[in-house]
Amino acid sequence: MAKASSKQITPKSEDFDRWYVDVIRRAELADYTPVAGCMVIRPYGFALWENTQRALDDMIKRTGHQNMQFPLFIPESLLVKEAEHVEGFAPEVAWVTQGGSEQLHERLAVRPTSETIICELYRKWIHSWRDLPVLINQWANVVRWEKRTRLFLRTTEFWWQEGHTFHETWEQARDEVDTMLGCYRELAEEWLAMPVIAGRKTASEKFAGAEYTLSIEAMMSDGWALQTGTSHHLGQNFTRAYDISYSGRDNTLLFPFQTSWGLSTRIIGGVIMAHGDDAGLILPPRVAPVQVIVVPIAQSGDAGGPVEEAAVRLEREAPSGVRLRVDRRDGIRPGEKYADWELRGVPLRVVVGARDLAEGRVTVVRRVDGEQQQLPLEGVAARLPGMLDEAQAAIRARAQRLLDERSVEVTDLDGLRQAFEVQPVFASGPFCDSPECELAVKQAVHALTVRVLRADRRPDGAPCLGCGRPADHVALFARAY
Ligand SMILES: [Zn+2]
Structure with missing residues (x-):
């Protein structure tokens, strides 16, 4: 272990971004590499990820899923079958065009996520309602070409798990989406000591190709939000596009309903930013490599x-x-x-x-x-x-206090503006979930986004803070990493 002292860390209050990078590098969690946008996770950081991973893997298996492994490459013809999906991911896909000295006749995508190849394979394996549900998960690295990168939070290559399931009914898929979001919440709150707010993403923020996306949002110690896990109801969008059909209980030909859900090394960035102080990291004991x-x-x-x-x-x-x-x-x-x-x-x-x-x-x-x-x-x-x-509980309580102190209720756009004048906060208010009002919110405060339509709150009859029409949701507004 190299000599290191807290004197080399930029104070958090002075420059949060520099503090974040200083802590990661001095504590030897991760570092930059000669490969632009790609990080190396060092042993101390990897041990932290492994402890997190093990806790989640246990939950994934406890809820009936099995792990398997898919190829790193996806042929272009497969990737383009679901239109919304390919449009969403196209700008960030890395392509392989040559193998050895040979030019490939079809280029291969380095997987940005695996729905497409999984659908292609399960098309061959799902024939009857007896083959359902399919409950699988993969731990893997994926690549999304990023222009601006930040250690753990946004890197071109990152590590994650992606769960993929197929079900007979829409409702079963809905329950699966809820179950897995519940596992992510358990991981964030019980293991990583980060209280989270759960809810549904707006149409503009949902996963490309999903019917809807649920996510959990944690507050970092600078008041910004970090999306730490997402769970998607894919409906029949992919199973129709990839022609996965099966004979149902009454012998009719049907398309299964599908889900996918993922959590990545990004959450390690969350642990650092949620709990750390001027002296460095503060790790929750349940995942700390050294307790x-x-x-x-x-x-x-x-x-x-x-x-x-x-x-x-x-x-x-x-x-x-x-x-x-x-x-x-x-x-x-x-x-x-x-x-x-x-x-x-x-x-x-x-x-x-x-x-x-x-x-x-x-x-x-x-x-x-x-x-x-x-x-x-x-x-x-x-x-x-x-x-x-006791230390685990103290870290959780401290994070909960911060969340409570920096959460505000707003009823109109002026109130939203005022809420962010002093410092970044989590603001909640009545919202109609129209694209126009989402835009109005984004324009009201610099870099503000609708994080989720809160699952834990129902509007009390107050009108939408954007348009004044009846609001069906209470939305969480915050700046986000
Ligand atoms: Zn509205």
Whole structure:
């Protein structure tokens, strides 16, 4: 591990964007590469993604899905079959035109998403209503040619899972879309400590080729929104275009209803921006690669003494499942080690010093709020899971407080403008969901978008804030990454 100190991080209040990049690079989560727009995820960042991935993968399997793997390339003739889909993705597709020294007679798209190839294959595999439902998922990398990139948030190549399902009825597909959005919510809130607002995207923001798209939106600590997971009802748009038909229960020929849903490495950017502070990352314990860092403060010539003995004891007694590490690096002052692990967002630091130890104690410091406790060495290891749960809850509560403090209600466009004059917020208000009013909202405040039509709110009879006509929805308005 390279030496790093918080002095090298731009303060968040000074420049949020620079702070974000500084934290990612100093904490060794990811970095730029010689390939424009493509990032490298370094081991510490990948461990964070793996823990997140494992939690979601368990949910995907718990809800009845199986993983499989599709090709990286999609022939052009397949990609263009669903008109709205190809129009939506065309500007960002990367093409392979040559293999070795041979010019290809049909160019191949590097997958931007896999609906098309999946439909082509399932056309061969779905014959009867007995073949439904199909519930599958793929963990993969995809490529979308981006002009402006940001580490984790928007990169030309990124990593994700894409779930794809086929059902007999529209309602079954609707339930699937809801179930998977529920899994994303569980991941965001219970694992990543990010409270989210769920709802439906407007027509202009939905997935290209979908009937409708649901998403969850989390508030970053600068008040901007991040879409952290999406779940799409595709209706029969693709199954008709790709001619996936099956014989139904009454022997008539039918088209199945389809869904797809995805969550990507983008959510790691969310964890960084939702929780981090001027000293660096603040990682929720449930996904933190290192949950407890033990820093022994040994005097010179003290090797094998009581301080080291206590560190070894903590390693030995830590309950299985607790990711504990001892920082035994030589020649680095304790203060530097503290700053290093704060930068990396490790939830708990246990300081083992000779003076404390003489009284049978160690000091435990919590990253999220700096809370310190002096605890008896005896039994402290067994208390770590409880303390990690408390740290997880504290991070979640802190994010919830921010969301509550920076959420406002608005009833007209003037109110919306005023709400954003001081700082970016999450504004909610009655909305008719017409393209005209969506445009009016975008023009009222710079960079503002309709994030979702909130699933948790019904209008109380107030008129649409754009046109004054009856409003069927309460919309969430925010600036978004
Ligand atoms: Zn309206």
